[in-house]
Amino acid sequence: MNRAVFLGKDGTYNVPCETEPSLITLDAYVIEALQQLHQQDYMMFMITNQPGIAFGCFSEADLHTVFIQTNKKLKEHGTRLQGLYYCPHHHQGKQWPYNTTCHCHKPRPAMLRRAAEEYNIDMLESWMIGETLDDMEAGNQAGCKTILIDNGKEIQWNGEELRKPDHTAANLLEAAEFITRRTRYSRFVEQL
Numbered sequence: 001m002n003r004a005v006f007l008g009k010d011g012t013y014n015v016p017c018e019t020e021p022s023l024i025t026l027d028a029y030v031i032e033a034l035q036q037l038h039q040q041d042y043m044m045f046m047i048t049n050q051p052g053i054a055f056g057c058f059s060e061a062d063l064h065t066v067f068i069q070t071n072k073k074l075k076e077h078g079t080r081l082q083g084l085y086y087c088p089h090h091h092q093g094k095q096w097p098y099n100t101t102c103h104c105h106k107p108r109p110a111m112l113r114r115a116a117e118e119y120n121i122d123m124l125e126s127w128m129i130g131e132t133l134d135d136m137e138a139g140n141q142a143g144c145k146t147i148l149i150d151n152g153k154e155i156q157w158n159g160e161e162l163r164k165p166d167h168t169a170a171n172l173l174e175a176a177e178f179i180t181r182r183t184r185y186s187r188f189v190e191q192l
């Protein structure tokens with residue numbers, strides 16, 4: 001079985017039409033993080049709510065184009081994202097057929113489960129990294145380990161077990177380093 005890191009980058013939920021379909025900002029530290037995870041044999045997936053599609057701000061095709069461009073840049077640095085899973089829906093949207101409630105919107109775990117099924121992923125060996133507690137809930141429900149990037153947006157944790165991260169990190173690189181240390185340690189223990 002494979003193991004994976006799911007990246008929960010989202011557009012700005014409350015103001016959907018300000019959302020750009022950009023997936024990840026490819027700062028040097030982000031590239032380094034993805035390189036590290038790649039070296040540890042993790043498949044990497046974007047798991048993202050993109051309500052901007054339901055609001056008619058951009059199309060699914062636009063999102064795919066951004067994903068392809070992002071991956072092209074990553075491949076130049078010896079790493080890549082295995083796949084993109086997104087929810088294009090929003091119940092207040094105006095664009096048919098996306099203006100509906102759905103079963104894939106995070107915090108639901110449906111997108112992670114679909115990736116797991118399509119890529120034969122062992123969730124117990126996998127991680128969800130995200131900036132929101134919705135990401136943590138989706139990851140926890142899907143049965144993987146969770147890391148919250150604490151950028152100050154989601155500091156309020158009201159004690160709900162389902163939304164509790166296993167670990168917090170300041171940024172994606174710190175999260176990747178934590179996963180790398182954990183992975184090396186479990187390999188070491190397996191060899192004993």
Ligand SMILES: [Zn+2]
Nearest residue numbers: 087089102104
């Ligand atoms: Zn959806």
